[in-house]
Amino acid sequence: MRILVVEDDPLLGDALQAGLKQRGFGVDWIKDGVAAELALRSEAFAAVVLDLGLPRLDGLQLLGKERAKGSKVPVLVLTARDAVEDRVRGFDTGADDYVVKPVDLDELAARLRALVRRSCGEPAPILEQGELRLDPAARTVAWRGLPVELQAKEFNLLHEFMLNVGRVLSREQLEGRLYAWGEEVESNAVEVHVHHLRRKLAPELIRTVRGVGYVLPREPGNG
Amino acid sequence: MARTGTRRSIRRELLVVLLAAVAVTWIATAIVSYVDARHELDELLDAHLAQSASLLVAQAGHEAEEIDVEHSPQLHRYGRRVAFQFWENGTALRLHSANAPNARLSSKLEGFSDADIEGQHWRVFSGWDADRRYVVQVGERRDARDEIVAKIAKNLLWPLGVALPALGLLIWLGINRATRPLRLLNREVGQRAPDNLAALELGDAPAEVAPLVVSLNRLFARVATSMENERRFTADAAHELRTPLAALRAQAQVARGAGDAGERARALDNVIAGCDRAAHLIDQLMTLARLEPESFRAQREPCDLQEIARFAAGELAPAALAKAIEIELAPASGPPAAVPGDARLLRILLRNLLDNAVRYSPPHTTIRVRVDRRDGGASIIVADEGPGVAAEERGRLGQRFHRLLGTQATGTGLGLSIAQRIAQIHGATIDFAETAPGVGLAVTVAFAPAADEGA
Numbered sequence: 001m002r003i004l005v006v007e008d009d010p011l012l013g014d015a016l017q018a019g020l021k022q023r024g025f026g027v028d029w030i031k032d033g034v035a036a037e038l039a040l041r042s043e044a045f046a047a048v049v050l051d052l053g054l055p056r057l058d059g060l061q062l063l064g065k066e067r068a069k070g071s072k073v074p075v076l077v078l079t080a081r082d083a084v085e086d087r088v089r090g091f092d093t094g095a096d097d098y099v100v101k102p103v104d105l106d107e108l109a110a111r112l113r114a115l116v117r118r119s120c121g122e123p124a125p126i127l128e129q130g131e132l133r134l135d136p137a138a139r140t141v142a143w144r145g146l147p148v149e150l151q152a153k154e155f156n157l158l159h160e161f162m163l164n165v166g167r168v169l170s171r172e173q174l175e176g177r178l179y180a181w182g183e184e185v186e187s188n189a190v191e192v193h194v195h196h197l198r199r200k201l202a203p204e205l206i207r208t209v210r211g212v213g214y215v216l217p218r219e220p221g222n223g
Numbered sequence: 224m225a226r227t228g229t230r231r232s233i234r235r236e237l238l239v240v241l242l243a244a245v246a247v248t249w250i251a252t253a254i255v256s257y258v259d260a261r262h263e264l265d266e267l268l269d270a271h272l273a274q275s276a277s278l279l280v281a282q283a284g285h286e287a288e289e290i291d292v293e294h295s296p297q298l299h300r301y302g303r304r305v306a307f308q309f310w311e312n313g314t315a316l317r318l319h320s321a322n323a324p325n326a327r328l329s330s331k332l333e334g335f336s337d338a339d340i341e342g343q344h345w346r347v348f349s350g351w352d353a354d355r356r357y358v359v360q361v362g363e364r365r366d367a368r369d370e371i372v373a374k375i376a377k378n379l380l381w382p383l384g385v386a387l388p389a390l391g392l393l394i395w396l397g398i399n400r401a402t403r404p405l406r407l408l409n410r411e412v413g414q415r416a417p418d419n420l421a422a423l424e425l426g427d428a429p430a431e432v433a434p435l436v437v438s439l440n441r442l443f444a445r446v447a448t449s450m451e452n453e454r455r456f457t458a459d460a461a462h463e464l465r466t467p468l469a470a471l472r473a474q475a476q477v478a479r480g481a482g483d484a485g486e487r488a489r490a491l492d493n494v495i496a497g498c499d500r501a502a503h504l505i506d507q508l509m510t511l512a513r514l515e516p517e518s519f520r521a522q523r524e525p526c527d528l529q530e531i532a533r534f535a536a537g538e539l540a541p542a543a544l545a546k547a548i549e550i551e552l553a554p555a556s557g558p559p560a561a562v563p564g565d566a567r568l569l570r571i572l573l574r575n576l577l578d579n580a581v582r583y584s585p586p587h588t589t590i591r592v593r594v595d596r597r598d599g600g601a602s603i604i605v606a607d608e609g610p611g612v613a614a615e616e617r618g619r620l621g622q623r624f625h626r627l628l629g630t631q632a633t634g635t636g637l638g639l640s641i642a643q644r645i646a647q648i649h650g651a652t653i654d655f656a657e658t659a660p661g662v663g664l665a666v667t668v669a670f671a672p673a674a675d676e677g678a
Contacts, residue, residue, distance in 0.1 A: 009466045011497045015473030018490065022480045080465035102469030105476040 001046040001116055001159065002026040002177050006036040006062075007078070008054050012101075016049060016078075019105035024139050024152060025112065026180045033057025040066060043176055045073055046116045049108070052079040052090070060093050067094035074115035078103060113137060120163040127162040130219035132201065134162050143201045150200065153178060157193045161206060161216035170213035190214075234398045241394050246387060253379040260375045268368060269335060272305075272348040276361040279307055280352045304367035306345075310358040317357070328362040338362070404432045412439070420447040456515060460508050463636070467501040507637040510571060514644045521565040521648045528562060528569070528594045528603055528670075529555040535573035536592055539581055547586035550577065553593040560594050560601035562670040564649045572645040573603060575638040576666050580607040583664070591658075599672030606658040606665035617655040642668075 003025045007013035010031075017029045028045070030036045033054040040048070052059035063075055076097040077090045090098045096115050099108065113136050117123065127134045133142040139155055141148045150158065160169065160177050171190045179185045186192075194206055194214055207215050306323035310316055313332050316325070329336040329347035338345045344365035351358055411423060422440040425433060474493040481487035513519075536550045543550050562569075573592075580590045588608035595602045612620060620639050639653075646653050646668055654667045 009470055011493055011500065012466055012470035012473060014493060015470055015477050015490070018477040018486070019473050019480070022477065022482070078469075080462045080469075082465075101465040102472040105473055105480075 001112075001156065002028065002043070002180060003112060004036065004039055004043075004045040004048045005029045006031075006033070006048065006054065006059065007051040008032060009051070016105075016108075020049075020109060020112075023105065023109040024136075024156065025109070026156070026178060026183070028180045031055070033059065033062045037062055037065065040071065040073065044173070046177065047074040047076060047112050047119075049112070050075050050077050050095075052077060052081055052086075060089065063090075063093050063095060072119065074112075074119045076108070076111055076115060078108070110137060117163065122163060127159075129162055129165055129216065132162070132205070134159060141201075148200050151193075151196070153189075154193050154196050154200070157190070158197055158201075161214070165216050166218040168209050168213050168215045173213070234395070234402060237398050238391060238394055242387060242391050245390055246383065249383045249386075250380075253376070253383070256379055257372070257376050261372050264368065264371060264375075268363060269346070269348070272335075272346065272361045272363055273350075275305070275307070276348045276350045276359050279309070279359045279361065280350060280357070304364040305361065306363075307359060307361045310360065311356060313358045323362070328360040332358050337365075401429075404428050408432060408436065420444075420450070452515060456512065460512075463504065463508075464501070467497055467504060471497040471501065504637070507641060511637055511641050511644065514568075514641065514648065519648060521568055523563040524566070525561040526564045526566045526569055527559045528601055529559060531566060531569045531573055532592050532594055532603055534570055535577055538570075538574055539577040542578075543581045543590065546581060546584070548581055548584050549589045550581075551589050551591050553591065555594065557596060560596045562601050562649070562651075564670075568645045568648065572642045572668065573605070575642045576603075576605045576668070579638050580605055580609065580664070580666075583607065584609040600670050602667055602669040604665060604667045606663055608658060608663045611657055611662060611664050612655065620655055642666075 001024075003020055005013060005016045005020070005027055007016060007029065008031045013029050013031065017027045020027045028039065028043070030039050031054075034056045036048075036050075036054070037057065039045075050059045050063060054062070059077065059079070063077070066073070066075075074096045075094065076099060077095040078099050078101060079086070079090070080101045082100040087098050096118075097111050099111065113125075117125070117127075117136070125135075125137060127136065131144045134155075135141075136159060141150055141155065141158060156178055157174065160174060174190045175185055178190075194208075198204075198206060205216065207217060209215055304322070306320045306328070307318075308316055308320075308323050308328055309318035310327065316327075324340050326340055328340065328345055329338045329349055331347070332349050333351065334349065336347050336349065338347055345362040346365060346368070347360055347362040349358055349360045408423070408428075420443045422443060423436050425436050425440075428436050471494060474490050474497055478487050478490035478494060481490055532552055536552045540550055577590065577592070584590060584607045590605065590607045593604045593606075595604065622640070643653055649670065651668050651670045654669065656665045656667070657663060658665045
């Protein structure tokens with residue numbers, strides 16, 4: 001899951017980036033409102049962590065503009081403004097969550113997971129699909145009741161498929177969701193990870209749609 | 224209110240002063256009237272004596288020889304006190320009134336005289352008849368006159384006894400009415416909630432009370448401003464401390480969850496940097512909080528700007544050298560540029576300017592500090608070769624917590640606020656410009672000529 005962190009404080013932004021990476025997120029960190037607007041236009045983020053007191057374009061203004069454009073990306077506002085009217089204004093401008101600094105990184109990660117799964121229409125915290133079971137919080141996967149060891153990127157890829165069951169995802173989409181800027185992406189990285197997932201789980205689990213991308217088909221009787 | 228009894232009271236004072244003035248004026252008038260009345264009365268009664276004497280002489284002169292010694296009747300209540308005697312040749316008593324003594328009323332046989340007879344004081348007029356055979360003496364007892372004068376005096380004074388209490392009551396009511404706005408004001412101010420700093424209604428306050436109300440309102444406004452500043456400052460400070468604390472906490476969590484030693488070391492370094500930054504922020508906040516009150520008064524002693532620049536440059540030199548930045552202080556030109564002020568504060572001002580320059584300057588650049596004297600005034604210029612500040616952004620420099628965009632510098636956003644506040648306290652101005660076209664930021668602190676320093 002790729003998260004956009006918009007925070008102008010260098011030490012806090014650095015910590016959010018490092019901490020969320022430790023918790024399995026792909027993180028891009030932007031330091032001002034205008035750059036964040038550009039980033040949101042060019043990339044599909046699973047969620048945004050948004051500071052409010054930003055240079056050039058205030059966080060709330062940015063949020064209002066994004067919502068006016070019809071953006072559905074979940075936004076968690078992380079700010080020092082703790083007054084009730086600030087919180088109300090935050091939610092009413094389009095925030096999905098509002099957290100006052102300082103915040104625990106584990107809590108922040110949990111809130112982001114909740115925002116992402118709700119935005120995918122999936123309220124259960126543990127994702128299940130047939131005999132596949134994925135726990136985003138514990139970052140564990142079980143196949144037919146047995147735990148499976150996955151690399152971080154493999155887990156993230158499987159997580160994306162589980163959040164988009166029955167939907168075809170292109171290679172570019174998957175790359176965009178897996179890799180933050182500045183991360184080195186090898187040209188066939190997605191193919192390699194899909195290959196590993198098929199090997200570790202089941203060969204027929206993820207289907208290739210030629211010329212389009214990949215899909216995790218919906219299992220009959222699984223909603 | 225409990226101390227009212229021991230305090231001067233305008234009402235009581237006015238009452239006492241007014242009543243005393245009325246009483247004194249009244250009594251003085253009475254005394255003058257009394258003296259005057261007494262004099263007039265004496266003249267009048269003397270004239271009566273003289274007239275009575277001449278009447279007696281004219282009427283009774285020729286009959287006196289037929290009368291042995293006769294008593295004439297009482298005609299008036301004062302009559303008893305008026306007596307007359309007819310003396311033949313001044314020696315033989317021929318005729319006298321019933322109340323007249325047997326001795327001659329006066330030894331003087333012509334004109335007015337005073338006499339004491341049998342313990343009584345008499346006023347006597349003596350006169351001869353045309354033949355100079357008889358002397359008539361008409362006397363009036365002094366106590367009769369005294370009684371009349373006493374009555375006049377009494378009539379002059381008794382109304383005062385009645386009028387004074389009545390006047391006192393009227394004055395008291397009048398003063399109460401006049402001082403009512405003061406009591407209302409007192410109640411209004413006394414019943415106020417401590418946070419109610421709204422202006423008092425001027426209403427129809429009289430001319431004596433209106434200035435007090437205006438002054439109170441001015442004070443309220445000042446207190447309200449100062450409270451608002453304080454509140455804003457506290458809110459700002461709390462707000463600005465949250466982010467460094469959040470950074471500290473998050474960096475510590477990153478260190479705890481770090482996968483390898485390198486990542487942990489980096490996070491821990493960040494924790495330390497974050498602590499330093501928070502400490503610096505608190506220092507700056509405290510400095511600003513001390514300088515903030517409008518009532519702040521700086522010391523005023525001659526400060527040598529060159530000396531202050533040297534001191535601040537020395538303080539910042541290690542930090543600059545660590546970033547490969549050079550600080551260059553231009554040598555003093557001419558006599559020392561002394562401005563009246565607080566050397567300690569001026570050092571803080573310059574240190575903040577230099578600190579900013581060091582933070583925002585890239586390595587291998589020079590920060591130039593120069594002290595200028597001009598038109599009796601003086602200025603310090605700090606010019607760096609950093610990225611500078613866009614002209615439209617320069618106006619926002621010095622706003623509290625305003626940080627420049629796109630730099631990694633971890634400033635508090637308070638340095639220039641502090642510098643501007645210190646400049647303001649010293650009646651100096653701060654101007655921002657480019658060091659050279661498109662390069663750097665040059666900050667000029669200009670002190671007004673000493674002559675203008677009176678304010």
